[in-house]
Amino acid sequence: MVRKKLLAGIGSPQDLRELALADLEDLAEELRESIIETVAETGGHLAPSLGVVELTLALHYVFDTPKDKLIWDVGHQAYAHKLLTGRLARFHTLRQYGGISGFPKRVESEYDTIETGHSSTSISFGAGLAAADRIRKNRRKVVAVIGDGAMTAGMAFEALNHAGGMDEDLIVVLNDNEMSISENVGALSSFMSRRMTGKTVRRLRDHVEERLLALSTVGENILALLRKSEECTKAFFTPGMLFEALKFKYVGPISGHQLEDLIPTLTNVRDHNHGPVLVHVITTKGKGYVHAERQPGSYHGVGSFDIASGKPRAQPEAAPSYTKIFGQTLCRIAETNPCIVGITAAMPDGTGLAPFAAAFPERFFDVGIAEQHATTFAAGLALAGMRPCLAVYSSFMQRAMDQLIHDVCLPNLPVTIALDRSGVVGEDGPTHHGVFDLACLRPVPNLTLMMPADENELQHMLYTALNLGSPAVLRYPRGAGCGVALDAELKALPVGRGELLRAGSDLLLLPAGNRVHPALAAADRLARAGIQAAVINPRFLKPLDEGLICAWARKTGRVLTVEDGCIAGGFGSAVMQCLQRHGLYVPVRTLGYQDAFIEQGPQATLWREAGIDSGGIEQSALAFLKR
Numbered sequence: 280m281v282r283k284k285l286l287a288g289i290g291s292p293q294d295l296r297e298l299a300l301a302d303l304e305d306l307a308e309e310l311r312e313s314i315i316e317t318v319a320e321t322g323g324h325l326a327p328s329l330g331v332v333e334l335t336l337a338l339h340y341v342f343d344t345p346k347d348k349l350i351w352d353v354g355h356q357a358y359a360h361k362l363l364t365g366r367l368a369r370f371h372t373l374r375q376y377g378g379i380s381g382f383p384k385r386v387e388s389e390y391d392t393i394e395t396g397h398s399s400t401s402i403s404f405g406a407g408l409a410a411a412d413r414i415r416k417n418r419r420k421v422v423a424v425i426g427d428g429a430m431t432a433g434m435a436f437e438a439l440n441h442a443g444g445m446d447e448d449l450i451v452v453l454n455d456n457e458m459s460i461s462e463n464v465g466a467l468s469s470f471m472s473r474r475m476t477g478k479t480v481r482r483l484r485d486h487v488e489e490r491l492l493a494l495s496t497v498g499e500n501i502l503a504l505l506r507k508s509e510e511c512t513k514a515f516f517t518p519g520m521l522f523e524a525l526k527f528k529y530v531g532p533i534s535g536h537q538l539e540d541l542i543p544t545l546t547n548v549r550d551h552n553h554g555p556v557l558v559h560v561i562t563t564k565g566k567g568y569v570h571a572e573r574q575p576g577s578y579h580g581v582g583s584f585d586i587a588s589g590k591p592r593a594q595p596e597a598a599p600s601y602t603k604i605f606g607q608t609l610c611r612i613a614e615t616n617p618c619i620v621g622i623t624a625a626m627p628d629g630t631g632l633a634p635f636a637a638a639f640p641e642r643f644f645d646v647g648i649a650e651q652h653a654t655t656f657a658a659g660l661a662l663a664g665m666r667p668c669l670a671v672y673s674s675f676m677q678r679a680m681d682q683l684i685h686d687v688c689l690p691n692l693p694v695t696i697a698l699d700r701s702g703v704v705g706e707d708g709p710t711h712h713g714v715f716d717l718a719c720l721r722p723v724p725n726l727t728l729m730m731p732a733d734e735n736e737l738q739h740m741l742y743t744a745l746n747l748g749s750p751a752v753l754r755y756p757r758g759a760g761c762g763v764a765l766d767a768e769l770k771a772l773p774v775g776r777g778e779l780l781r782a783g784s785d786l787l788l789l790p791a792g793n794r795v796h797p798a799l800a801a802a803d804r805l806a807r808a809g810i811q812a813a814v815i816n817p818r819f820l821k822p823l824d825e826g827l828i829c830a831w832a833r834k835t836g837r838v839l840t841v842e843d844g845c846i847a848g849g850f851g852s853a854v855m856q857c858l859q860r861h862g863l864y865v866p867v868r869t870l871g872y873q874d875a876f877i878e879q880g881p882q883a884t885l886w887r888e889a890g891i892d893s894g895g896i897e898q899s900a901l902a903f904l905k906r
C-alpha cells in the first residue's frame with residue numbers, strides 16, 4: 280500500500296514539474312492506487328487508464344498545459360489526467376450522478392481541451408487547433424494522444440492525411456497496447472504490432488548488417504549508405520514507413536512506462552520539431568494491476584469489483600440482458616440460415632456477438648472502430664445475397680447515417696441493424712446516450728424500424744428483420760431485459776402491426792419499446808384511481824400501425840406517447856403527424872427527452888428525471904386528464 284503523500288500535493292501539473300524523476304515514479308504508483316481504489320467502487324475504464332499513467336505524467340511534465348493543448352482520444356483513459364488537474368478531491372464521484380465525468384469535459388477543467396467519448400476524433404481536433412494557431416500566430420504545442428484501436432478508424436486517417444499534407448505543427452502520440460476493447464484487428468494492427476518493433480527490429484537490422492558485411496566492400500558501401508540514410512533504414516524496419524508516407528516524422532517506438540525515456544523523447548519533440556510528428560509509444564493495457572494486465576479486455580470497462588480477487592462485486596440477480604438474448608437468437612437463426620453474417624465495429628463482447636464469432640468464425644467480421652465501413656460492408660454482403668446483421672451501439676451508429684441512407688436504404692438492401700444501447704445508457708453519460716436514433720431514422724425511406732417491448736419480442740423481431748428482404752433496424756436498450764419467458768418458436772411478426780395490450784376509455788398510452796412495461800404499470804395504478812387507460816404497444820415506428828392508433832385515439836380522445844429518446848422528431852412526433860394526416864385533432868402529449876444533452880447517472884434515475892418511468896407516466900396522465 281502506497282502512502283498518498285505526493286498526489287495530495289499536486290494541485291495542478293505545475294506542481295509536478297517541480298518533482299525529481301524518482302518522485303515522479305512514486306507519483307505514478309500513487310496514481311495507479313487511486314485509480315484502482317476508486318474504480319473498484321464506481322466502476323469505469325480501468326485498464327485504459329492504468330496503461331497511460333507514466334505517459335500522462337510525462338506529457339504534463341514536458342508540455343506547458345493548459346496553454347499547450349492535450350487531446351485524449353475517446354477520453355476513457357484520462358483518469359490520471361483528471362487526478363493531476365485538480366480533481367483529486369472529487370475523484371470518488373467519478374461517473375456518478377452529479378459527479379465528475381468519466382471523459383474529458385471542459386466545464387470540469389481548463390486542462391480538458393474538448394469533450395470526447397467517441398473514438399478517433401483527436402487528430403482532427405488537433406489539426407484544427409494547429410491550423411488556427413498558425414493563422415492566428417498563436418505559439419503553443421498541440422498534442423493528440425490516440426490508441427492503436429482508435430487508429431483503425433477512417434476518421435483518424437482522414438486527419439493524418441490532411442494534417443500531413445498541410446504540414447501543421449501537430450504532435451500525435453500513438454499509444455499502442457495492441458488492444459482495442461478486445462484484441463485489435465486488421466492489417467494495420469499487425470503492421471504496427473510490436474512484432475515489428477523493439478527487439479525484432481534490432482534483430483532484423485543486425486541480420487541485414489551481418490549479411491551486407493559478408494559481401495565485403497560492396498556490402499560495406501551499401502551499409503554505409505543505409506546508415507547515412509536513417510530515413511531509409513527506418514522505412515524498411517519500423518511501422519514508421521506508413522506515417523512517414525503521410526508526411527509525419529516518426530519517432531519511436533519507445534516504452535510508455537519508462538519516464539527516463541519518455542521525458543527526454545517528448546522534450547526533444549517539443550523543442551526540435553516543427554510540422555507533423557508521430558511518437559509511437561508502447562504500453563501495457565491494465566499496467567500495474569495484475570488482473571487487468573492478464574485480462575485487459577475484461578478490465579477495459581468494469582463495474583465495481585473486489586481489489587484483491589479482481590472479481591465483480593455481487594449484483595442482485597438480474598434478468599438476461601437484451602444484448603445476450605440478441606446474441607443467442609442470432610446464433611439460433613444462423614444455425615439454419617447459412618446466409619446470416621454478424622458484423623461488429625470493435626465491440627464483439629459489448630454487442631453480444633462473441634458467441635456468434637465463436638460458433639461461426641467464417642461468418643463473423645470485426646471491422647475495427649469503423650462504423651461507416653461496417654455499414655457499407657454489410658450492404659456489399661447483402662448485395663451478394665447474404666443476410667448481414669450489424670450489431671452496433673445507437674450512439675456510435677450516428678457516425679454511419681449516410682452509409683445507412685445512401686448505401687443500404689436507397690438500394691433497399693436486406694441489412695439488419697441491431698441497435699443496442701438505445702435510450703439512456705447510464706454512467707457513460709451524454710456522449711453515449713442513444714437518444715437521437717428514432718428522430719434520425721424515422722425519415723429514411725425503405726427502412727423498417729422496430730422497438731421491442733421486452734426480450735421475448737426482441738427475438739421475434741430479429742427473426743422478422745432477417746427474413747424481411749429489406750433494411751431493418753431493431754432498437755433496444757442497455758441492460759437487463761424484463762425477465763419475461765422466451766417463446767420456444769421464433770415467428771415473423773406482421774410488419775406495421777401494433778398490439779392493443781389494454782382497453783380503456785379515458786386516454787391512450789402509446790409507449791415505445793422499453794417504455795411499454797412501465798406504461799402498463801402506470802395503467803394499473805391509474806385503474807386503481809378509477810381511470811381507464813388504453814395501452815398499445817406500437818412495435819413498429821415505421822411503418823406505424825396507423826389504423827390501430829387512430830381507432831383508439833378516437834375512442835379515448837387523448838393520447839400520451841412515451842419514449843426513451845428525444846422528443847423532437849421522435850416517436851411522439853410520428854404519432855402526431857399520423858393523427859393529423861387522418862384529420863384527427865385530439866390532444867397529444869409527448870414524453871421523452873427535452874432539447875438538451877442528458878447527463879450521466881443510473882438509467883432508473885434518468886428515466887425518473889425525464890418523467891418516463893411508471894410514476895412519471897402516471898403523473899403525466901393525471902395532469903393531462905385534469906385539463
Ligand SMILES: Cc1ncc(C[n+]2csc(CCOP(=O)(O)OP(=O)(O)O)c2C)c(N)n1
Nearest residue numbers: 327396397398426427428429458459460625
Ligand atoms: C465511434 C466509437 N466506436 C466505438 C467506441 C467504443 N470504444 C471505446 S474505447 C474502444 C477501444 C479503443 O482502443 P484504443 O484506442 O486502442 O484504446 P485503449 O482502450 O486500448 O487504450 C472502443 C471500440 C467508441 N468509443 N467510439
Ligand SMILES: CC(=O)[C@@H](O)[C@H](O)COP(=O)(O)O
Nearest residue numbers: 353355396580629704707757
Ligand atoms: C469508452 C467506450 O466507448 C466503451 O468502453 C463504452 O463505455 C462501453 O459501454 P458499455 O459498458 O455499455 O459496453
Ligand SMILES: [Mg+2]
Nearest residue numbers: 426427428458
Ligand atoms: Mg489500444
